[in-house]
Amino acid sequence: MNTPRATRRALLVGSLLLLAGAAQAETSTQDAIAEYREMFGDDNPAELWQSRGEALWHTARGPKQANLTACDLGLGPGVIEGAYAQLPRWFDDTQQVQDLETRLVSCVTTLQGIPREEFLKVKFGDGEKKSELEALTAYVVAASRGKPIALPMQHPAEQAAYALGKAAFSYRAGPHDFACATCHGDAGKRIRLQELPQLTTAAGAREAYTHWPAYRISQGELRTMEWRLQDCFRQQRLPQLKFGSEVAIGLTMFLAKNAEGGTLAAPGIKR
């Protein structure tokens, strides 16, 4: 009866021979997918969300009949250029660390008087049911295109959010024992043909984070970071991540900090 160690060594040799053949087929698949992505050029339907967001930003609405040009995203009232590159951050008026989406909700509720539930009734769009949050996010994010990510990270609450994000990133739970790290913890991995950026390194985090929010071809919708995290936890078989919760903002802080220095290129276009 050969020892398990010997059997394993035999298997290793066997599978290595096969890997050579598989590797060659693999690169032709990845090249073909790169070719497919290339064919979209810069005609990204996300622009339709950007123009809808721009109209919303400048339109007086709500009980207070105000537009959003006084909304302070961290760089002063109405300043959107480069604002996304410095989020999430601490805000004195709300006494919270906020990401872009929760900050937009604060502006809509305080400046326009629109109740939070009403504004978030359609958080994530689905065909005819359009999301104002997604449109406003697309508009603001596009104004940081080409800007380097640079988080203030001065306030203790910002650092605590980073720490929570880092801890949540490797929190294994649920029937499959999944954590974010299970799929995003190593380099060069993929699920099916879907390449997985290693989000714990600067290179991996930059590659991913700088292209979100993004137009998702598979759904024909522009999706934000809050949607991205919520949908990832759904696939991890966990309960639903609450919009604007500590873990949502903490994870976004963790990813943004890891991606620091990367140049924003959002809204991107993704599968």
Place this chain on the structure above:
Amino acid sequence: MSDPMRIRAAVKGEKVEVKILMSHVMETGQRKDAEGAVVPAHYITKVTASCNGRDVLSADWGPSVSKNPYLSFRFKGGAKGDKLKVTWTDTAGDSRSDEVSIG
């Protein structure tokens, strides 16, 4: 009220190059929404384009043109400042026209 199209039309050599993005759900009638209800068919069936009133393209579409459709074509005889008008009509009888001046 539907969202405006994004139309880029620019003179390239002696032709005008047009690139259009339209905001439309292009529902096939075979998809189910998040709650599991079948979403009825609703898609663009006709697209026309004219330059200063002269027809330059017409198209008939089915439900398998992708959501938020993209369309690009080229024509001769257009000049900077001419008006390019694009119109779509869909199965719900909605219609939309947008016009840009050629760059």
Place this chain on the structure above:
Amino acid sequence: MMLERRRFLQRLGHTGLAALTIASGLLPRLVRAADTRPAFAAEAIADALKALGIANPTKSDAIHFKAPDIAENGAAVPVEVESTLPGTREILLLVEKNPHVMSASFSFPDGTDAYVATRVKVAESSLIHAVVKTDAGAFYTDRLVKVTLGGCGG
């Protein structure tokens, strides 16, 4: 490399990829969209062409047809067609494996190039046909596009 690529392409055409994208329910054949235009109601290429008064088009390589070998998602497959055949009036796009094969037809008045680029839905790995109507009859070419089930399969 060519032999490997051809075998790779053949094997893909009708095996794992086809079956799994139907399973994903991208375009189930259950519900029929009631399009009254005969060509758009057709479920086979021959019927669609007959409805348009086109009898068996001749294959031609004077039609440049750019389409991806593999589409990461069948919801949007970029396609670009240019006909160098003289007197081209129309270009038609048909996707063989879609529940309704006819995707779109484009007609070009004098002065407009016989060129079009758009994006079409491809339900499962399928041949896409580009048919060209000219004053001297109908011609066509086709491309095989593999649709993969992207994402985490969930």
Place this chain on the structure above:
Amino acid sequence: MISLRLPGVLAASLLAVSLPLYAAETAPDAAAAMQRSFEAKKQAGMDRLQQDEVQTLCTRYTTATLPAEAASRIQQASLATVKPPSDGQYLGDYKAGEKIAQTGTGLQSSDDPAKPNGGNCYACHQLASSELAYGTLGPSLQHYGKLRGQSPEMLALAWRKLYNAQADVPCSNMPRFGHQKILTEQQLKDVMAFLFDPASPVNQ
């Protein structure tokens, strides 16, 4: 179960990280923050956030950094959970096994609890050569049966890997398909057949 007395802080403490540490960084009570940040949705209840010992330890450590003493404890405890097939038959129907490997749904809040769970094997592994859309998180299992044959040791090893991979590799990323009741015994047998049956596409 593992009789592990964990130090007071249930949450993950911070490991030595390649990224600069921040002075004010404190070890957050991640489990409490997780509770506050999620809400039940359909079949995905809040109970799913409760960590067992394996999840708690494997949140704090990886296979590589897990202290040897904790590793052997996880291994023994996990080995004890492995139930061999009740009728002694390891191999089921490879065609059903292939469907399980191809199906990525099951146990998500968006899934119908009445439908059988998928195994989503292709998400992480290469299996049949004819399937190009395979993942690389796990090792390639191409020609799995052809290479290994069907000795009792081989069948037991593969069954253990499927039932509770922690019995072989503590803090493995492989889900515990049997122990966590993701797949039924019959489904496990069908996946085993997909791996071992000479007629299975995996072995072509």
